[in-house]
Amino acid sequence: MSWKSARTAHCAGAILFALAATAGAIEVDPTLPDYRPVSGVTGRLKSVGSDTLNNLMTLWAEGFNARYPAVSIEIEGKGSSTAPPALIAGTAHFGPMSRPMKGNEIDQFERRFGYKPSAIRGAIDALGIYVHKDNPIACLTLPQVDAIFSKTRLGGHPRDLRTWGDLGLGGDYADRPIALYGRNSASGTYGYFKDVALYGGDFKDTVKELPGSSTVVQGVASDRFGIGYSGVGYKTADVRAVPIAEREGEPCYELTPENTYAGRYPIARFLYIYVNKHPARRLDPLRAEFIRYVYSRQGQEAVIRDGYYPITGFIARQDLEGFDLAID
Amino acid sequence: MSDRRGRSTSLTARGEPFQWLLGGALGLALAMIVGLLMLVLWQGSNAFWPRPLELIELRDGTRLLGIEVRREPMPGGEGMRRLLRVGNFDLYGEDFRWIAEEAIASTRFPADAWMVERMEWGPFIGFLIGLERDGTLAETDGDALAEAHREARRRLREIRRIERSEIGAINHELERLRLALRRSELRHGVDSLAHRAEEARIASESARLEERFAEWLRKAKALRESDSRERVVLADVVGRRISLPLSQVVRFVRPNDLSLAGKLEVYLDRWWEFLSADPREANSEGGVFPAIFGTAVMTILLAVLVAPFGVVTALYLREYARQGRMVSLVRISVNNLAGVPSIVYGVFGLGFFAYLVGGTIDAWFFPERLPSPTFGSGGLLWASLTLALLTVPVVIVATEEALAAVPRSMREGSLACGASKWQTIRNIVLPRAMPGILTGLILAMARGAGEVAPLMLVGVVKLAPELPIDGNFPYLHLDRSFMHLGFHIFDLGFQSRNSEAAKPMVFVTALLLLAFVFAINLVAILVRARMKRRFAGSRF
Numbered sequence: 049m050s051w052k053s054a055r056t057a058h059c060a061g062a063i064l065f066a067l068a069a070t071a072g073a074i075e076v077d078p079t080l081p082d083y084r085p086v087s088g089v090t091g092r093l094k095s096v097g098s099d100t101l102n103n104l105m106t107l108w109a110e111g112f113n114a115r116y117p118a119v120s121i122e123i124e125g126k127g128s129s130t131a132p133p134a135l136i137a138g139t140a141h142f143g144p145m146s147r148p149m150k151g152n153e154i155d156q157f158e159r160r161f162g163y164k165p166s167a168i169r170g171a172i173d174a175l176g177i178y179v180h181k182d183n184p185i186a187c188l189t190l191p192q193v194d195a196i197f198s199k200t201r202l203g204g205h206p207r208d209l210r211t212w213g214d215l216g217l218g219g220d221y222a223d224r225p226i227a228l229y230g231r232n233s234a235s236g237t238y239g240y241f242k243d244v245a246l247y248g249g250d251f252k253d254t255v256k257e258l259p260g261s262s263t264v265v266q267g268v269a270s271d272r273f274g275i276g277y278s279g280v281g282y283k284t285a286d287v288r289a290v291p292i293a294e295r296e297g298e299p300c301y302e303l304t305p306e307n308t309y310a311g312r313y314p315i316a317r318f319l320y321i322y323v324n325k326h327p328a329r330r331l332d333p334l335r336a337e338f339i340r341y342v343y344s345r346q347g348q349e350a351v352i353r354d355g356y357y358p359i360t361g362f363i364a365r366q367d368l369e370g371f372d373l374a375i376d
Numbered sequence: 377m378s379d380r381r382g383r384s385t386s387l388t389a390r391g392e393p394f395q396w397l398l399g400g401a402l403g404l405a406l407a408m409i410v411g412l413l414m415l416v417l418w419q420g421s422n423a424f425w426p427r428p429l430e431l432i433e434l435r436d437g438t439r440l441l442g443i444e445v446r447r448e449p450m451p452g453g454e455g456m457r458r459l460l461r462v463g464n465f466d467l468y469g470e471d472f473r474w475i476a477e478e479a480i481a482s483t484r485f486p487a488d489a490w491m492v493e494r495m496e497w498g499p500f501i502g503f504l505i506g507l508e509r510d511g512t513l514a515e516t517d518g519d520a521l522a523e524a525h526r527e528a529r530r531r532l533r534e535i536r537r538i539e540r541s542e543i544g545a546i547n548h549e550l551e552r553l554r555l556a557l558r559r560s561e562l563r564h565g566v567d568s569l570a571h572r573a574e575e576a577r578i579a580s581e582s583a584r585l586e587e588r589f590a591e592w593l594r595k596a597k598a599l600r601e602s603d604s605r606e607r608v609v610l611a612d613v614v615g616r617r618i619s620l621p622l623s624q625v626v627r628f629v630r631p632n633d634l635s636l637a638g639k640l641e642v643y644l645d646r647w648w649e650f651l652s653a654d655p656r657e658a659n660s661e662g663g664v665f666p667a668i669f670g671t672a673v674m675t676i677l678l679a680v681l682v683a684p685f686g687v688v689t690a691l692y693l694r695e696y697a698r699q700g701r702m703v704s705l706v707r708i709s710v711n712n713l714a715g716v717p718s719i720v721y722g723v724f725g726l727g728f729f730a731y732l733v734g735g736t737i738d739a740w741f742f743p744e745r746l747p748s749p750t751f752g753s754g755g756l757l758w759a760s761l762t763l764a765l766l767t768v769p770v771v772i773v774a775t776e777e778a779l780a781a782v783p784r785s786m787r788e789g790s791l792a793c794g795a796s797k798w799q800t801i802r803n804i805v806l807p808r809a810m811p812g813i814l815t816g817l818i819l820a821m822a823r824g825a826g827e828v829a830p831l832m833l834v835g836v837v838k839l840a841p842e843l844p845i846d847g848n849f850p851y852l853h854l855d856r857s858f859m860h861l862g863f864h865i866f867d868l869g870f871q872s873r874n875s876e877a878a879k880p881m882v883f884v885t886a887l888l889l890l891a892f893v894f895a896i897n898l899v900a901i902l903v904r905a906r907m908k909r910r911f912a913g914s915r916f
Binding site: 074087088090091092094099102103104106107109110117118120121122123124125126138139141181182259260261262263265266269281282284285286352353354355 | 451459465466469470471472473474496497536539540543544546547548550551586589590593656657658659660746748749752753832837838839840842857867869870871872873874875876878
């Protein structure tokens, strides 16, 4: 379920997908349907999980609520790790997560219910490596990123990178240490970054662990010598996303939707919503309609409004099949 | 003075340096508090003031229209640059742009530039093209637009009313019936006669409701259709057009063309929206009414819960218990409770109240709703109880002090007249101690209203559009999660997509919370002053 294994399927989707590259704004895959409300959808929904997905879940909830005023949706987002316990305890209907569930989380779920949780991929997020807007750094390779953030350097970079001078910057950057900003360990962004950019290694102790994605960006924005990672949706005018190359000697790719869809930008991921669905039974109409809404044109427009990248019709159809839901 | 004391007096013996030190410390503390208050007040009261729209033409021919947010020196130290809020997120994919001043060819403030606040996508900054009715575009002026806009908003409110109140009530009924069915299934068994009869009754009742439901839905749909036919067409600074339903516009503002009175009107209108409307765009726009309401209801409930506990405990400790080792131990514990970090209370509230007590309540009283929890997850009741625990030391200490301040002669006089101990406490001691007790209680409320950390665990959520009090039985919904001003500030500041755009909202919300706590404290002072006056006249 990881990004890389999904990449083949993903590229097929990318071909179908025409991007409005000139505008700077992304458009939703035209093969996604308009959402048409059905009757008889009522009740309460509760979502507990990722704070990366917090705003997006809220936007979806607002849109869903506008179509079904009688549905009340509560949203709580304190980190991806809070989603599996809430799903297992039955306190949440949806568990948004910014990383796939880990093996032991799935095991715990399976022990309780006898089947595995189902996931939908609601949006695509590319993690930006942000620096202050005046920072002249042109490109970073993933092993360099690893050597900046990690003390284990599993990416194979020969030496530790401590100052901006180590990265070849001159002027007043040359001997200034790199100030590291990152997320706290309950966050799925933390886990994902550790797996992909740190090759599973450990963070340095000097990384400032902050409680929200937006806080990381604010930290970097106010620190000329800072660097941090956060979802593309949180980028502001005060920070710059550094182009990233997967390996030494490969070309650098900007953080753009095109590069992300084509799989060239190396740190991109799906954002998941986990659901407790019995494999033999149909989903109740309330949750089913919410999922259909997420995969509709309106739902994916909300993804753009939140700064993330919408999924393609190909992925939507693939996921909906798993839920016995037609995309019409 | 110091001359007379001579050289032999040491520095410690002289008062002046310490006087200066203490006075200075006080001054510093005051300056910091005042500074913080002024910052919040200034930023908060400024946020809604309409700012001019600047049309900037760059040397390379690029045209930009937006609001200047701030300036700072260029990194090299030469010249300045400006941060411009350009809006139009749907067209540009960004809200803000930095512009170096040396690249600017000309700036002007066009009178016909509009700032259009929308329900979705944030503000649109550009020019008005016209109104589109049933597919035909017609030019329009400010007055006609305002008229049409008022009409469209009225229509939208009517749609909302139908969907929220009428359809909402029917849905509530349907949900009640579904639960009744499930309950009877649990009680009588699926195949029993009693369950069959219940099933038939519920089916007929739901059919009747469904019919009414469909009727309202038709009405709402018709209104929606007529609503979507009236659209407004706008163009950005380079002429790219968008059109959106007129009712999706919250406010049309032409800031460069407004008189002072007009600006004031927009300013007050924005404040009113902030105080009375629901949040939009993942809480970064719109109002905070649910958060104000949630904070108020929780604070009142907190007072109702904490008052009896605190006062009764203090009465026993001060009036009845034999003063000894045991009582001092209890006192020390109470004082220590006041020093426990509030997040610990949150964890306790979640584990004990929500999971243990709430889970048991669910299993006994709401089996038909399982597995969705009713009281088994965070909610209004558990949040208030947790905060009551957190603030009970404040009330106990204040009450004890108030009781101790009642003169011994008054108690003895009452006892000497033949009154029992309880009569003395009720008629002599408690009334005199009342101002102190109330002050303690209100201070506890103020502390509770400003607390956030434990609430995040026991029932405060980012979005809870349903208020904890509404027109559906049982009116006060203690099990519902709710929104809170303090958490709203945290959420806006640390979680919103665009932290730059959310900044003014953070200050406004902080200002509101400060005003709320200030109001509670003010009430405390007034109540105490009133009561003191009342007893001042009736001394022996």
